[in-house]
Amino acid sequence: MAESDVETRAHAEAAEPRSTHVLYKAIPQVVVLVLTLIGVAYTSMTRQALVGYWEFLALITGLVCIISGWPHARTRPERVRLVWTQALHWTAFLVAMNLLLISDVQRMLSTDATGLAILLLLALGTFVAGVHTLSWQTCVLGLVMALSVPAIAWIEESALVLVFVLLMLLVVGGVILTTARRGRGRDDRLGEEAL
DSSP, rough: OOHHHHHHHHHHHHHHHHHHHHHHHHHHHHHHHHHHHHHHHHHHHOOOOHHHHHHHHHHHHHHHHHHHHHHOOHHHHHHHHHHHHHHHHHHHHHHHHHHHSHHHHHHHHHHHHHHHHHHHHHHHHHHHHHHHHTTTTHHHHHHHHHHHHHHHHHHHHHHHHHHHHHHHHHHHHHHHHHHHHHHHHHHHHHHHHHO
8 A cells, every 4th residue: 555655646746747847848838928918908009010019029939939849850950940941931921021011001001900910920920830840839829819810809899898898897896895895784783782
């Protein structure tokens, strides 16, 4: 029975570093996701394209893709290939982004549409880079980025509804808190009378 306890403890200790290792591996994608959500929120609030921000995020995402693909590239030639393919991939993305910013194209697109198109390009670039680096985490990151494009449009279209729902939640919360306080006050008075 003592051997069984030792084996159980050994398995638990072996599983713990694995889960911690998975969390550490996901940190770069989480950072990019947080930066994406910050950009999405800022774009939704200010209705500005944030081109410099998305360019910076593209470079950071390219670095994350190299980090994610590094364990899969076991030899030096594979690693050199990984770096070059990601560099070319993200350079192509930056060129496509800047093509959207040419003045002739800008006359056809609103600031909102330009920002959403750039974010969609970033999402597509991230997903495809995840496929090429064999990183499912990066693919998921690309999908989440892509889903944020319609989310921005929905938030902008339904901002009035969201404000109304928020106000209703505040009113209902206030009524519940007031009722709860009154109920506690009555309970306290009944407790004092009983003494």
